[in-house]
Amino acid sequence: MQYLKPQSIEEAADILSRNAGKARILAGGTDLLVQLKSGMIEPEMIVDIKHLDGMHDITEEDGGYRVGAAVPGIKLGQHAGVKALWPGVVEACELIGSTQIQGRCTMVGNLCNGGPAADSVPAMVAADATVRIAGPNGARDCAVFDVPTGPGKISLEPGEFVTSVFLPARPARASDAYLRFIPRTEMDIAVASAGVSLELGEDGTITAARVTLGAVGPKVMLVENAARAIIGTTLDDDAAEALAAACRDAASPIDDKRGTVEFRTQVAGVLAKRAARIAMTRAGEK
């Protein structure tokens, strides 16, 4: 195995495209090294991108924020601007692992690992975030939702890799929240999770919403019926229950040692309802 440190994005894309299937990008390594050690993957090349220009930057762009692919969780959590605009995305990213893991883990690695229970992904999808992808044919943007395709699988073409995540601008009275269920308070994989992003009108009713679920299907879910159930309401009890019901309908989890189908389905609805209430309170306080 080789450890490579390309000097530019173009060189990295070139290495990746000439060695499709044999080269792997290294971000924080908190998934990659575990998989390497267990023999789950056997790449011939590890391509470190953390030192490339812009990878560690968080920059304002069009009223939103562009977050470099190598920004670790702890740095995102220290950024007052991102925290104020997208608190749900930040709290999701901060849930990943321990303080030590936070020092390394990236949202992009979380996404590109393709795990159905990846914590930052439902929050990014609720935020309608996009990623910028570099590749042999230049750069392109792609919705975060379209990156994972199934457990451990992503839609990137050979030679492509993600260089940043873009969290868009939003109206003044808008916010988001992310919640997951785990059997303890730290260091565990989500049994079910939910992200909600919403915008409020002048009169305090919800004018736009995105509701997402994690860990209850092969990839993150965007539950449009759940969003529809709360748009035009003030999230009264009936609306909140309709949102939860839509989430229960959408969930198609597996049974495993961490949760049964029934439990995960039920909890997905409860988490979505609670996340919506938190997002609502946050938006109302602005």
Added chain:
Amino acid sequence: MKNIHVSTTVNGDELEFVCAPGETLLDSLRDRLGLKGAKEGCGTGDCGACTVEMNGEIVCSCLVLGAEAEGADLRTVEGMATGDKLHALQRIFIDEAALQCGICTPGILVAAQTLLERNPDPSESEIRYWLAGNLCRCTGYDKIVRAVQSAAAEMRGA
């Protein structure tokens, strides 16, 4: 497999070592540099026995490649004492028996040091969350948390 030459700073000393491409920083520290303070408990990022500070943040050195230490600023438990004088955390861990077998101790000391440099007066729950990635099989954690609180108080000059 070509070995990699790495220049790095460990506890303020500029050091160089040669490592295999897939070698972890934990193995480089222990086997190339003879710094055996960081321990391997799990090798998968779960236990924190391998905790070191890298560029100001604590990390699991079992999940970092030795090659990634190029140009980095590392701190390990070996850098905590000043000559024969133990760091307050080290002394108080001994005085208050915040360790039994000691396997988890170097990682906990490094993590706690970073916490106290950032937050000189952490609450009990802040300490518990900060150290959630440092597992201890022996003490039941209470003595560790109290030792960190005592050290914090002493370091604040209280």
